[in-house]
Amino acid sequence: MTCSDEAPMTSGYARYLAAKTTVDDRALNRHVLTEFRRLMPAGAVQVLEVGAGLGTMAARLIDWGAVGAGQYTLLDADRQLLDCARRWLHDWAATRGLRSDLLPDGLQVGDLRVRLVHAELGSYLAAAHGARADVLIANAVLDLVDVPAVLPGLLRLLVPGGGYWFTINYDGESTFVPAHPLDDQVMQAYHRDMDERSRHGRPAGESRTGRRLFHQLRAAGAPALAAGSSDWVVHPAPDGNYPADEAYFLRSILNTIRDALRNRHDRVAPADVAGWLAVRGRQLAAGELVYVAHQLDFAGRSPG
Ligand SMILES: C[S@@+](CC[C@H](N)C(=O)[O-])C[C@H]1O[C@@H](n2cnc3c(N)ncnc32)[C@H](O)[C@@H]1O
Numbered sequence: 173m174t175c176s177d178e179a180p181m182t183s184g185y186a187r188y189l190a191a192k193t194t195v196d197d198r199a200l201n202r203h204v205l206t207e208f209r210r211l212m213p214a215g216a217v218q219v220l221e222v223g224a225g226l227g228t229m230a231a232r233l234i235d236w237g238a239v240g241a242g243q244y245t246l247l248d249a250d251r252q253l254l255d256c257a258r259r260w261l262h263d264w265a266a267t268r269g270l271r272s273d274l275l276p277d278g279l280q281v282g283d284l285r286v287r288l289v290h291a292e293l294g295s296y297l298a299a300a301h302g303a304r305a306d307v308l309i310a311n312a313v314l315d316l317v318d319v320p321a322v323l324p325g326l327l328r329l330l331v332p333g334g335g336y337w338f339t340i341n342y343d344g345e346s347t348f349v350p351a352h353p354l355d356d357q358v359m360q361a362y363h364r365d366m367d368e369r370s371r372h373g374r375p376a377g378e379s380r381t382g383r384r385l386f387h388q389l390r391a392a393g394a395p396a397l398a399a400g401s402s403d404w405v406v407h408p409a410p411d412g413n414y415p416a417d418e419a420y421f422l423r424s425i426l427n428t429i430r431d432a433l434r435n436r437h438d439r440v441a442p443a444d445v446a447g448w449l450a451v452r453g454r455q456l457a458a459g460e461l462v463y464v465a466h467q468l469d470f471a472g473r474s475p476g
Pocket residue numbers: 189192222223224225226227228229247248249250253291292293294310311312313316317372
């Protein structure tokens with residue numbers, strides 16, 4: 173995917189997020205989605221999505237008939253990715269036959285105004301904000317931030333009793349099939365990296381975000397009204413091909429593990445990591461690799 177010639181790194185990440193779309197489509201928990209839709213006001217709605225990336229969730233919710241009119245704000249710390257989002261959503265709307273017009277700070281898609289906000293979440297929460305959202309969404313994001321630090325502020329971005337939908341929260345279990353003798357060692361090191369990493373000068377998530385959200389939401393006065401698993405399950409079709417762009421998605425997951433372990437030689441020897449990645453790469457190319465990541469979805473209301 174080319175978003176702009178100046179942003180080749182970002183456009184690789186944008187392709188990963190686009191490739192993730194079909195994986196998320198299958199994974200999102202429908203019981204939790206039903207509860208979230210029940211929490212949404214009818215008619216024009218003010219939606220805020222944090223860590224929105226390419227805007228694929230906005231497209232999905234339009235496709236699923238959950239959002240059609242009002243304002244949908246995409247907030248992300250990555251400006252180049254937001255530039256990609258503007259173009260990606262415009263192209264996506266064209267494929268759906270939806271009228272769409274590019275605007276200086278976003279775009280109009282049918283009756284929905286999509287606004288792009290470039291901000292790091294912690295800094296955004298620290299600043300004062302006017303209008304609050306009816307609905308707050310975070311998809312594949314809360315496992316990248318310091319939840320206890322940001323959750324109370326996040327919920328204050330909602331009108332009292334407003335609905336939240338926090339989805340695809342990683343929960344400490346990844347499985348690759350066929351099994352490999354180094355799987356446990358590699359995954360333990362990968363999870364430790366998640367638990368210790370920092371981004372934007374702040375702690376950046378943890379490997380068991382999903383299960384911890386139950387009590388964190390309760391402590392913030394917003395216990396989950398619905399929760400359920402949203403595991404990623406990626407496998408080849410009977411002909412050995414992966415659906416859509418999911419081979420690229422899997423390659424990106426392997427690259428993420430490679431990058432996380434690059435400077436963690438105390439945990440897994442570089443030769444062992446390289447050997448494990450080589451085997452997984454060959455299995456991917458041969459259409460033999462299966463990947464399952466355990467995740468949890470939550471829906472509920474902000475404190476009234
Ligand atoms: C795994 S991606 C998910 C993107 C999108 N929600 C999706 O599911 O396709 C995580 C996104 O969160 C953004 N992000 C991570 N930490 C952030 C922070 N502290 N503030 C704002 N955005 C952040 C990243 O730039 C990235 O776009």
